[in-house]
Amino acid sequence: MELDTFNNNRSFTALINTYCREFYSWSRYMGVPKYDQPLADQxxxxxxxxxxxxxxxNYDVEIFIPLDYFSDAGEHRFHFPAFERCLQKQEIKTLTFDRFLQLAKQSLIDENESIDKRLLATSDELMPAFAVPKRLFAIKASANIGSFRHIVNSVDDVHATSLVVYCIKSFAAAKGMNDGWATLEWFRKYLELLGCNDLDRLLAIDVFYKPFTTSTLSERKDAGQAEHLPEKYIDEWMEETLVNHLLPLVAQIGKAGLMAEKTLIALIHSHYKNVAEVENNLLAKGIIHCRRFNIKGKLLGDTITYYRSVPNVLHEVFREDVLLNPRWPGPVYFKVFDNEQVTVAIRPFDIDRDLEMVHQWFNSEHAKTIWKMDWPLRELEHFYRTLLPEKWAHAYIGEINGTPTFNFEVYWATRDIVGDYFEVLPTDYGTHLFIAPTDKQKKYPSITTQSIVDWLFAQSKVGRLVGEGAVESMAALMNKIHVGFRLQGVIVMPHKKAHLNFCYREWYWEKFPQNRLIAHEREQIPTDVQLYDK
Structure with missing residues (x-):
């Protein structure tokens, strides 16, 4: 690769990752569509x-960028070129750095009235240039962590990853460990050196990187033991130390294949949770408990100051992969209800097998008024190709006596819009349920809901179930109350007015005490059960 191309791709990658961190109008897109031929060809x-x-x-454009590596830490890697499509004319063309930057700035300025709209004029001298953010990390000269001492710009993947691999492998050789155990031990010691609020002492050269610019080091030390901790201290630490320091390091280790990023993120959470509990440190408590925090935006360079609210990546430890990222297409739940002579099975949604079926379901008359997904096949396919690879939700098909009967989505409430309308916890999970049959002899609403609740509460990371069904659907609310949900009130969201309801394990078990053991004694799924026609 020529140097100019390498540098351009490096800057483009940094720009895309900056946008992904500051905005939410993006998602992963899985596979090649069946009902969108121009996009499929591209x-x-x-x-x-x-x-x-x-x-x-909003600007009649959608953009697709080939994804080479998805990073839990937010440092994704791409395979260029990317392309954009005009939605009205269906024209497709190569995406340039300047074009993406123009669209990103347009989005930012449209959302923030305080930013001068003249900055959109690319010929205007006021237009600030995008600069690759300085995300640095240091390798401390220490007998505990290795003898290498250096500072690198983590956006340069080749340099940064090589350095990290060298340090960890040297540490592994010195300790006589394999690479996996050495990575965990090296990173744990790195966190111990970093401490809770004293990043300066870890960096080799202070002039290259000065964190916590709005407060002094002594103020930060005092803040950790104060009775009340200003939010600015948490925001500063999360931006300067987590976003600009630890997460790039996590990404380099992940890209090198030494350890999964989510494992290292869990180690960060565990470390600061221990600091919070042992030292009663308020800053550490804020680090692990805050749902969101504010960071200084980077799209407009250093000349324009604006802030964006971003989710706490450390809460990834509460994300249940069993629910949100199933690893195989077979049944995840199977139960026989002897009294009713009914078997219920749940399996992940299969877009190749299920798309046309749910399209027919959603276009039935009883679905249109409540479910409101009576879209053309092309639009529905697009919905599932963006939902299924995501980390915050997943779709499932339920079968009763071997016949597909219901569809539902599981979502992580803290990353859903509903989390803005109550005191959401990172262990809150919700569902959206659609039962296809209208014949009362085939619906089995109670058994269906019991099965879903059984399966969700069998997962250790699920603490509370959240419901937010439309107020028009009283039948759905009554069905939930029947299995233990309790109404909390009515909330008004942009797209609907909804009944907010909660359910804890204890409330569910009060209704169905016989199901208390399900979380501990799961019934074996018969190997000869066929859940769909092959």
Whole structure:
């Protein structure tokens, strides 16, 4: 690769990752569509099975970028070139750095009235340039962590990853460990050196990187033991130490294949949870408990100051992969209800097998008024190709006596819009349920809901179930109350007015005490059960 191309791709990657961190109008897009031929032809030209899709529909544009590596830490890697599609004319063309930056700035300025709209004029001298953010990390000269001492810009993947691999492998050789155990021990010691609020002492050269610019080091030390901790201290630590320091390091280790990023993120959470509990440190408590925090935006360079609210990545430890990222297409739940002579099975949604079926379901008359997903096949396929690879929700099909009967989505409430309307916890999970049959002899609403609740509460990371069904659907609310949900009130969201309801294990078990053991004694799934026609 020529140097100019390498540097351009490096800057483009940094720009895309900056946008992903500050905005939410993007998602992963899985596979090649069946009902969108122009897009299918274009995606087939890339070697990637997954892309990032950016929704700029307000400007009649959508963007697809081939995804080479998805990073839990937010430092994704891409395979260029990318492309944009005009939604009205269906024209597809190569995406340039300047074009993406223009759309990103347009989105930012449209959302923030305080930013001068003249900055959109690319010929205007006031237009600030995007600069690759300085995300640095240091390798401390220490007998505990290795003898290498250096500072690198983590956006340069080749340099940064090589350095990290060298340090960890040297540490592994010195300690006589394999790479996996050495990575965990090296990173744990790195966190111990970093401490809770004293990043300066870890960095080799202070002039290159000065964190916590709005407060002094002594103020930060005092703040950790104060009775009340200003939010600015948490925001500063999360931005300067977590976002600009630890997460890039996590990403380099992940990209090198030394350890899964989510394992290292869990180690960060565990470390600061221990600091919070042992030292009663308020800053550490804020680090692990805050749902969101504010960071200084980077899209407009250093000349324009604005802030964005971003989710706490450390809460990834509460994300239940069994629910949100199933690893195989077979049944995840199976139960026989002897009294009713009914068997219920749940399996992940299969877009190749289930798309046309749920399209027919959603276009039935009883679905249109409540479910409101009576879309054309092309639009429905797009919905599932962006939902299924995501980390915050997943779709499932339920079968009763071997016949597909219901569809539901599981979602992580803290990353859903509903989490803005109550005191959401990172262990809150919700569902959206659609039962296809209208014949009362085939619906089995109680058994269906019991099965879903059984399965969800069998997962250790699920603490509370959340419901937010539309107020028009009283039948759905009554069904939930029947299995233990309790109404909390009515909330008004942008897209609907809803009944907010909760359910804890104890409330569910009060209704169905016989199901208390399900979380501990799961019934074996018969190997000869066929859940669908092959």
């Amino acid at each position: 995606l087939a030209k890339t070697s990637c099975t997954c892309h990032l899709r950016f929704d700029f529909s």
